[in-house]
Amino acid sequence: DLAMIEAKEQGSGRYGVYHTAQGSVRVERFALGNELRRATDRGDFSLQYQPKVDALSGRVCGMEALVRWQHPEFGAVSPGRFIPLAEEMGLIVPLGRWVLNEACRQMAQWQQAGMIPIRMGVNLAGPQIAHERLLQEVDEALAQAGLPASLLDLEITENFVIRQPELTVSKLTQLRERGISLSMDDFGTGYSSLSYLKRLPINTLKIDQSFVRDIGQDRDDEAIVKAIIVMCRSLGIGVLAEGVETSEQLDFLLRHGCHHIQGYYYSRPLDPPALWDFVDQHGMAGSC
Numbered sequence: 326d327l328a329m330i331e332a333k334e335q336g337s338g339r340y341g342v343y344h345t346a347q348g349s350v351r352v353e354r355f356a357l358g359n360e361l362r363r364a365t366d367r368g369d370f371s372l373q374y375q376p377k378v379d380a381l382s383g384r385v386c387g388m389e390a391l392v393r394w395q396h397p398e399f400g401a402v403s404p405g406r407f408i409p410l411a412e413e414m415g416l417i418v419p420l421g422r423w424v425l426n427e428a429c430r431q432m433a434q435w436q437q438a439g440m441i442p443i444r445m446g447v448n449l450a451g452p453q454i455a456h457e458r459l460l461q462e463v464d465e466a467l468a469q470a471g472l473p474a475s476l477l478d479l480e481i482t483e484n485f486v487i488r489q490p491e492l493t494v495s496k497l498t499q500l501r502e503r504g505i506s507l508s509m510d511d512f513g514t515g516y517s518s519l520s521y522l523k524r525l526p527i528n529t530l531k532i533d534q535s536f537v538r539d540i541g542q543d544r545d546d547e548a549i550v551k552a553i554i555v556m557c558r559s560l561g562i563g564v565l566a567e568g569v570e571t572s573e574q575l576d577f578l579l580r581h582g583c584h585h586i587q588g589y590y591y592s593r594p595l596d597p598p599a600l601w602d603f604v605d606q607h608g609m610a611g612s613c
């Protein structure tokens with residue numbers, strides 16, 4: 326039972342050591358790894374797209390591509406589970422390449438169908454940043470789809486930055502020079518020092534959902550959210566809140582000057598046709 330395995334793995338950590346009585350867990354995990362390798366070879370994934378909304382106008386200002394893996398036996402495996410596994414197994418570079426190509430292909434198709442160009446966020450894992458062919462692969466994905474670099478926003482997390490700061494700054498700078506936007510994902514959960522924020526060519530900071538979740542309940546989280554918004558404003562960085570689910574959270578964010586919103590309050594991640602309908606209903610406004 327996959328849910329149980331997942332619970333056990335989370336309980337004992339990603340590299341958890343299991344007791345012999347739980348030997349079957351190891352076997353399942355091994356099977357999942359093999360299946361992931363096969364899926365990666367075949368590009369057996371799909372993408373959903375979650376709208377980013379400018380709450381001042383209620384219009385869509387961007388979206389984020391989120392990978393999905395539907396396994397015939399295991400069912401839907403969450404990215405929170407298979408992305409770390411892909412990183413461990415050295416599969417994240419080809420998997421990430423598939424995501425980037427597919428997101429660009431979809432965006433080009435939407436544009437041909439008449440959608441106003443809007444920026445697309447694609448998550449980038451640490452090993453992808455380190456990979457020597459990153460820049461070529463990004464160029465190729467855009468060129469193949471016939472898209473301008475300005476429509477792409479790459480979302481990176483803090484922890485890789487601290488491990489390889491020189492390399493990261495150099496890679497990110499080269500991406501920025503092409504006109505690609507960069508977002509710092511899950512901000513506040515990692516270990517990067519605030520001084521990196523100044524050195525990194527980041528356009529937008531995404532406030533992690535763990536802080537947003539407790540707005541209205543936890544004064545400390547509210548203080549952190551307010552501080553992040555103020556800091557972004559004084560650094561001249563854009564700010565977006567993730568995981569916004571309630572009108573109370575939204576009101577708080579608006580009151581404190583953060584109006585770029587992503588979360589179930591507006592929409593869950595959607596299949597392409599549903600994303601099209603959402604955009605059709607809400608309209609579009611600039612890019613965030």
Ligand code: C2E
Pocket residue numbers: 375390391392403404405408421424448449450480510511534567568569570587588589590594
């Ligand atoms: P993330 O990049 O921070 O993406 C946001 C996650 O929060 C998504 O989960 C999204 O479905 C979820 N979410 C959005 N709004 C809400 C909300 O209001 N409430 C709650 N509870 N959740 C919300 P998902 O799709 O399961 O992805 C989880 C993580 O897996 C992502 O976090 C990202 O780190 C990683 N991931 C997903 N797709 C990719 C990918 O293509 N490449 C890489 N490298 N990582 C990916």
Ligand code: MG
Pocket residue numbers: 389448480510
């Ligand atoms: Mg993200």
Ligand code: MG
Pocket residue numbers: 510511531533534567
């Ligand atoms: Mg995030």
Ligand code: MG
Pocket residue numbers: 539543546
């Ligand atoms: Mg809390």
